[in-house]
């Protein structure tokens with residue numbers, strides 16, 4: 001039996017009122033709201049000024065600096081995590097324990113042990129909430145094309161795949177306090193950017209057998 005479809009509109013709460021929430025998630029949630037799929041019911045950020053400005057800009061009825069209080073008072077169906085990576089674990093666990101689905105920005109968490117803790121908070125039954133991670137590169141037209149060619153056998157039996165993530169970001173990008181630090185991002189550009197293509201390769205090629213790494217700091221003070 002297929003799981004029951006969650007009721008609509010899904011009552012969504014956004015946690016982290018920064019760049020990606022403003023530029024991507026709110027526009028997407030609003031488009032879905034027009035289709036009757038979602039309703040943005042709350043926003044949370046540790047920065048009181050930021051959360052109030054965000055709530056005003058997007059006419060969100062509930063704004064708070066306290067995630068636990070929001071979960072208890074608003075009881076959202078879906079929690080969209082747009083916060084720095086080091087807090088994804090605790091916030092995903094809190095949301096799942098409160099019975100909400102989690103839609104979390106990449107990277108999932110700084111360590112596998114962190115992600116195990118998130119998985120352990122999912123009940124695992126049909127229709128029970130779970131955490132998903134934003135890896136939008138899986139769904140681009142190029143990735144879809146390669147996936148189709150792989151499926152059709154156009155490459156024969158692929159033995160090696162090679163990807164490079166040579167994305168430039170300026171100094172201001174890395175000046176955000178949590179970026180490019182082990183404690184708050186779990187690393188630097190490999191974790192922030194390379195993870196998109198690492199995820200895409202895993203999705204296209206299947207699990208890896210061996211990983212080797214090399215890191216150097218060339219330009220930015222990360």
Ligand SMILES: NC(=O)c1ccc[n+]([C@@H]2O[C@H](COP(=O)([O-])OP(=O)(O)OC[C@H]3O[C@@H](n4cnc5c(N)ncnc54)[C@H](O)[C@@H]3O)[C@@H](O)[C@H]2O)c1
Nearest residue numbers: 016017018019020021045046047082083085087105106107
């Ligand atoms: N999918 C993508 O292509 C993409 C692009 C950019 C960013 N991201 C990811 O989105 C996440 C956020 O990035 P951003 O660029 O929006 O960062 P940002 O710094 O602009 O925003 C983060 C917000 O989270 C708030 N915050 C920090 N700790 C918090 C806590 N404990 N509880 C509540 N709020 C807290 C900050 O005050 C800030 O407003 C990161 O994981 C990043 O990797 C993904």
